[in-house]
Amino acid sequence: METRKWEQANGLAVEATGLVKVYGKERAVDGVDLVIPRGTVYGFLGPNGAGKTTTIRMLSTLIQPDDGSASIFGHDLKTESAAIKSRISLTGQYASIDEDLTGIENLVLISRLMGYTTKEAKQRASELLLAFGLEQAAKRQVKKYSGGMRRRIDIAASIVVTPDLLFLDEPTTGLDPRSRNQVWEIVRALVGTGTTVLLTTQNLEEADQLADRIAVINHGKIIAEGTSSELKASVGTGTLTVQLLEATDQSKAASIIEQKLGAAVHVSTDGVTLSAQAKDSSIVAEALGELGKEKIGISDFALGRPSLDEVFLTLTGQSASDQPTEEEHS
Amino acid sequence: MSVQIDQDHTEYQEVHPLKAVAGGKRPDPPSAMASTMAFAHRALLRIKHVPEQMFDVTVFPIIFLLMFTYLFGGAIAGSTGEYLQFLLPGILVMTVSQITMYTGIDLNNDIRKGIFDRFRTLPIWLPSALIGALLVDVIRYSLASAIMIGLGLILGFRPEGGALGVVGAVLVILLFSFSFSWIWTAAGIIMRSEKSLMMVSFLVVFPLTFVSNVFVDPSTLPSWLQGFVNINPISILATAVRGLMHGNGTWEQVGWVVVVSAIFVVIFAPLTMYLYRRKE
Numbered sequence: 001m002e003t004r005k006w007e008q009a010n011g012l013a014v015e016a017t018g019l020v021k022v023y024g025k026e027r028a029v030d031g032v033d034l035v036i037p038r039g040t041v042y043g044f045l046g047p048n049g050a051g052k053t054t055t056i057r058m059l060s061t062l063i064q065p066d067d068g069s070a071s072i073f074g075h076d077l078k079t080e081s082a083a084i085k086s087r088i089s090l091t092g093q094y095a096s097i098d099e100d101l102t103g104i105e106n107l108v109l110i111s112r113l114m115g116y117t118t119k120e121a122k123q124r125a126s127e128l129l130l131a132f133g134l135e136q137a138a139k140r141q142v143k144k145y146s147g148g149m150r151r152r153i154d155i156a157a158s159i160v161v162t163p164d165l166l167f168l169d170e171p172t173t174g175l176d177p178r179s180r181n182q183v184w185e186i187v188r189a190l191v192g193t194g195t196t197v198l199l200t201t202q203n204l205e206e207a208d209q210l211a212d213r214i215a216v217i218n219h220g221k222i223i224a225e226g227t228s229s230e231l232k233a234s235v236g237t238g239t240l241t242v243q244l245l246e247a248t249d250q251s252k253a254a255s256i257i258e259q260k261l262g263a264a265v266h267v268s269t270d271g272v273t274l275s276a277q278a279k280d281s282s283i284v285a286e287a288l289g290e291l292g293k294e295k296i297g298i299s300d301f302a303l304g305r306p307s308l309d310e311v312f313l314t315l316t317g318q319s320a321s322d323q324p325t326e327e328e329h330s
Numbered sequence: 331m332s333v334q335i336d337q338d339h340t341e342y343q344e345v346h347p348l349k350a351v352a353g354g355k356r357p358d359p360p361s362a363m364a365s366t367m368a369f370a371h372r373a374l375l376r377i378k379h380v381p382e383q384m385f386d387v388t389v390f391p392i393i394f395l396l397m398f399t400y401l402f403g404g405a406i407a408g409s410t411g412e413y414l415q416f417l418l419p420g421i422l423v424m425t426v427s428q429i430t431m432y433t434g435i436d437l438n439n440d441i442r443k444g445i446f447d448r449f450r451t452l453p454i455w456l457p458s459a460l461i462g463a464l465l466v467d468v469i470r471y472s473l474a475s476a477i478m479i480g481l482g483l484i485l486g487f488r489p490e491g492g493a494l495g496v497v498g499a500v501l502v503i504l505l506f507s508f509s510f511s512w513i514w515t516a517a518g519i520i521m522r523s524e525k526s527l528m529m530v531s532f533l534v535v536f537p538l539t540f541v542s543n544v545f546v547d548p549s550t551l552p553s554w555l556q557g558f559v560n561i562n563p564i565s566i567l568a569t570a571v572r573g574l575m576h577g578n579g580t581w582e583q584v585g586w587v588v589v590v591s592a593i594f595v596v597i598f599a600p601l602t603m604y605l606y607r608r609k610e
């Protein structure tokens with residue numbers, strides 16, 4: 001296969017087997033396997049408390065796994081952390097910069113710590129501020145930044161030296177749509193230059209938009225893995241929605257659709273919108289043809305691709321958005 | 331989500347992420363010296379942006395000295411001038427030792443915010459993160475010492491050891507404080523909150539400073555307490571500092587401070603770094 005050859009030529013950015021992290025009685029991460037080819041974006045999708053941050057902290061050498069093993073660009077996580085550190089970068093879930101310092105002071109500090117001389121560090125910091133749309137806020141303390149600006153300076157600090165592997169832990173949680181788009185733009189640009197990105201998100205659309213492959217994680221376990229379309233395929237083609245002209249046709253139409261698609265039909269409160277899961281598109285055509293034969297007037301119809309929300313619902317039996325909201329822990 | 335602050339409409343300046351990609355060759359990781367200097371620079375910038383943190387090194391010494399001289403001084407030794415001769419070196423030792431615990435508090439704050447995680451994923455010699463901060467703390471201790479000695483001189487303190495003796499005494503205090511700070515860095519990593527860290531620090535510092543020869547002559551104490559006072563590191567430091575300031579210090583007294591300092595560093599610096607690396 002095409003990807004296979006490409007993987008062999010370029011190697012893997014991350015390869016993890018059976019990673020486990022236990023906190024007290026809780027198995028925060030419970031046997032996670034991961035294979036991330038170089039130059040791709042890997043999405044780690046799961047609700048709060050699923051184990052996303054814990055996995056990232058293990059892979060970025062911050063905490064040691066209780067079991068399992070992993071290698072980053074072929075370097076063993078346990079024994080070669082120094083080699084790993086020089087190739088990775090982490091943007092944590094909570095801003096990992098000094099909020100009392102200004103934007104430029106933070107970037108100069110990190111640049112110096114990456115090995116630039118003070119003069120080079122200043123130049124690099126200015127470049128980054130410009131690139132991230134922060135030059136006007138350069139001399140303002142970071143604690144006075146908005147959420148989107150904070151995220152941007154945080155990511156900027158992570159790419160002072162372009163890392164080979166960038167971990168982004170919920171980079172857009174809490175951001176307004178415009179700031180979120182800016183972060184997406186940044187991620188895409190980085191990937192364009194060859195950086196591998198592992199990003200976690202609770203947002204299904206985000207994983208869909210950015211990630212080449214997605215792992216769905218819940219209670220410390222990966223419950224599904226694949227490309228966005230593979231995941232979607234695992235729950236069928238999508239949802240057929242039909243809008244009737246006359247509410248009086250409702251029960252007749254519902255029984256035709258139910259029979260053809262072999263799935264329960266949902267009737268919305270307006271009485272004219274029917275929807276049902278479809279396994280493949282050919283039977284959708286048949287169902288619509290049948291409705292026509294029976295002279296049932298249709299004002300509109302659509303075959304919606306399933307959302308990742310539906311995927312999540314199918315996989316876990318619970319909706320991702322029903323999960324309890326953010327609670328901080330140290 | 332907090333309120334968005336956008337004083338000058340900079341919130342949504344255009345991003346040009348492609349321009350952010352570092353050109354040229356990636357730099358070699360910094361030397362231990364270079365990263366230590368970068369961290370020291372950060373600590374200096376923090377003083378600039380959060381000047382309140384200088385309260386403890388400026389206001390404390392003044393309050394302590396005035397309080398002990400005028401409130402208790404007369405009562406214990408009969409006259410304030412005489413008492414100051416005896417008291418000032420001790421109060422200086424006490425004040426600076428107490429200030430050292432702020433080192434732990436700063437580190438504890440770094441840990442609770444995310445920046446600690448960032449430092450730990452950088453390709454640097456990790457102890458430099460702490461040594462850089464401690465070096466700037468040494469500057470703060472010098473400032474505290476200068477303020478206290480300056481005020482003491484105004485109030486009638488006359489060190490017989492002269493300028494040389496005073497400078498020597500301050501250097502001994504700085505060596506001790508730098509070494510003693512490693513206890514607080516270790517504690518700062520272990521303790522969950524700033525509050526509990528403060529508690530523990532007070533529990534350690536108060537008995538150490540009060541059950542010492544700072545305020546009283548140990549020969550007036552019951553013998554079981556004398557034993558503790560004599561091996562108390564604060565007493566050892568106070569003895570050496572008094573000796574140097576009064577011009578009758580001995581190498582042996584200074585030697586003991588060096589030994590005690592070395593013990594602190596040898597035990598608590600590696601312990602701190604072990605905890606720093608392993609912190610979950």
Ligand SMILES: Nc1ncnc2c1ncn2[C@@H]1O[C@H](COP(=O)(O)OP(=O)(O)O)[C@@H](O)[C@H]1O
Pocket residue numbers: 023026027028029046047048049050051052053054055329330610
């Ligand atoms: N340092 C810790 N101590 C104790 N429990 C922890 C710690 N870190 C994470 N956990 C627990 O492990 C589980 C997974 O957490 P986390 O990895 O942060 O999830 P996510 O990032 O997906 O929201 C949660 O139940 C959390 O409470």
Ligand SMILES: [Mg+2]
Pocket residue numbers: 049052053054093169170
């Ligand atoms: Mg998390």
